[in-house]
Amino acid sequence: MLTLSNDLRDTMVATCIRALPDEGCGLLLGTSEGPDAVVTEIVASENMAHSAKVYEIDSRVLLRAFRRADDEPIEVLGVFHSHTHSPAYPSPTDVKQAPDPAWHYVLVSLRDLPTVVKSYKIANGDVLEEDVIDPTNDVGGAHG
Amino acid sequence: MAAVLRIPTVLRPAMGGATTVTVEGATIGEVLQTLTTTYPAIKGQLLNDDGTLHRFLNVYINDDDVRYLGGVDAPVANDDEITLLPAVAGGAA
Numbered sequence: 001m002l003t004l005s006n007d008l009r010d011t012m013v014a015t016c017i018r019a020l021p022d023e024g025c026g027l028l029l030g031t032s033e034g035p036d037a038v039v040t041e042i043v044a045s046e047n048m049a050h051s052a053k054v055y056e057i058d059s060r061v062l063l064r065a066f067r068r069a070d071d072e073p074i075e076v077l078g079v080f081h082s083h084t085h086s087p088a089y090p091s092p093t094d095v096k097q098a099p100d101p102a103w104h105y106v107l108v109s110l111r112d113l114p115t116v117v118k119s120y121k122i123a124n125g126d127v128l129e130e131d132v133i134d135p136t137n138d139v140g141g142a143h144g
Numbered sequence: 145m146a147a148v149l150r151i152p153t154v155l156r157p158a159m160g161g162a163t164t165v166t167v168e169g170a171t172i173g174e175v176l177q178t179l180t181t182t183y184p185a186i187k188g189q190l191l192n193d194d195g196t197l198h199r200f201l202n203v204y205i206n207d208d209d210v211r212y213l214g215g216v217d218a219p220v221a222n223d224d225e226i227t228l229l230p231a232v233a234g235g236a237a
Binding site: 079 | 152154200202204207211227229231232233234235236237
């Protein structure tokens with residue numbers, strides 16, 4: 001389960017919209033307990049691939065995030081990126097290149113309105129969707 | 145030259161669980177070749193068959209990505225800190 005506030009969700013979607021026509025991307029920082037995580041910060045990255053079909057996180061953004069995780073009580077929880085014309089589901093490229101089975105992979109689909117945000121665990125080629133919960137909601141998931 | 149290398153979480157199981165290791169080499173290429181000799185299981189994740197850096201690996205000397213320092217030819221100085229991180233990439237393609 002991924003806990004993501006509506007404010008941070010909006011920040012993530014805004015990052016993806018600003019990146020258009022390219023895919024937008026960034027990192028999720030926060031805390032985790034077992035398979036569950038709480039996102040406390042969205043770190044936007046330039047898409048170094050400058051493409052509407054692929055993304056790559058800026059290596060300097062990545063290094064800064066991991067350095068902070070060494071020094072502060074936060075973790076690099078995972079990554080988000082947008083699909084501009086396809087559903088919020090990991091592509092074969094996303095699955096093949098998923099760097100860490102412990103990470104949370106958030107997909108933002110800008111294909112339709114309202115924008116769709118979903119989160120997945122990707123391990124050994126298997127994709128498993130997880131719940132995304134807004135902490136300000138008592139029950140249910142985050143609905144944009 | 146002896147430098148400290150920080151190991152990313154995903155490579156630790158194949159490298160005995162350590163978070164850092166002291167490495168020897170005058171260039172990043174030499175350092176990574178030495179690592180693959182010590183830990184053969186990670187060879188395919190560090191270097192290509194032709195000795196160039198693997199596409200999905202980021203290697204830093206201190207705060208700099210070695211892609212901007214000459215790739216595998218980037219010089220390593222005594223007491224440098226080398227960091228390995230998986231490249232984070234993907235997309236709808």
